[in-house]
Amino acid sequence: MQLTSFTDYALRTLIFLASLPEDELTNITEVTELFGVSRNHMVKVINRLGQLGYVQTIRGKNGGIRLLKPAATITVGSVVRDIEPLDLVNCSVEFCHITPACRLKDKLAKAKLAFLAELDTCTIQELLADNSDLLILLTRP
Template sequence: MHLTSFTDYSLRTLIYLASLPQGELTNITRVTELFGVSRNHMVKVINRLGQLEYIETVRGKNGGIRLLKPANQITVGGVVRDMEPMKLVDCSGDFCHITPACRLKDRLNQAKLAFLAELDDCTIKSLISDNAELITLLEL
């Protein structure tokens, strides 16, 4: 399975925000520069994370972004479900004429569920806890 860059940067952003002191604001420019992604792409990521209430966006001169949910309540599986289309193959009758007899779609669905179950056991907090190397790389 291949995650989109949208999901990748969503997870990276949440990891970064969780690494900041609780309640501290940062801005899109800082996140964009840190991860070397286009501002336009990061604005879309931040907007979606805000819509889903993972982060809080504060407008104004002293505004910025910060985690809204506690990092120990954000699972990687939940973020992936929220960001990814999660459709592995197109099983519509118009696209695939063997769909009525196909056993592959069930196996792929089971694999997807196992993949997500593994990610559900991982929180953003668990990714940053006792991770001094991460803090160094994030320049905190």
């Protein structure tokens, strides 16, 4: 299974925001430069994370972005569920004529549940805990 780049950057952004001191703000430009992604793409990612309640976006001169929820309460699985289109294959009868007798869709459904169950065991905070190598890479110049 491969996650979309949108989900990838959403997870990276949450990790970066969790690495900042509590309540410290950053901005889209900083996140964009850190991950080398287009500003337009990052605006969409941050906007979606804001809509989902993961980040707080503050407009204005002293505005910016920061985590809205504690990193210890954000599971990787919840983020993936909220952002990623998780339909592995199109099993509609209109698209696939073998759907009524196909056993593959059940196996794929079980695999998806197992994948998400594993991701549910990990929080954004756990990805940072005792990970000085990652913190160095996320440190502002």
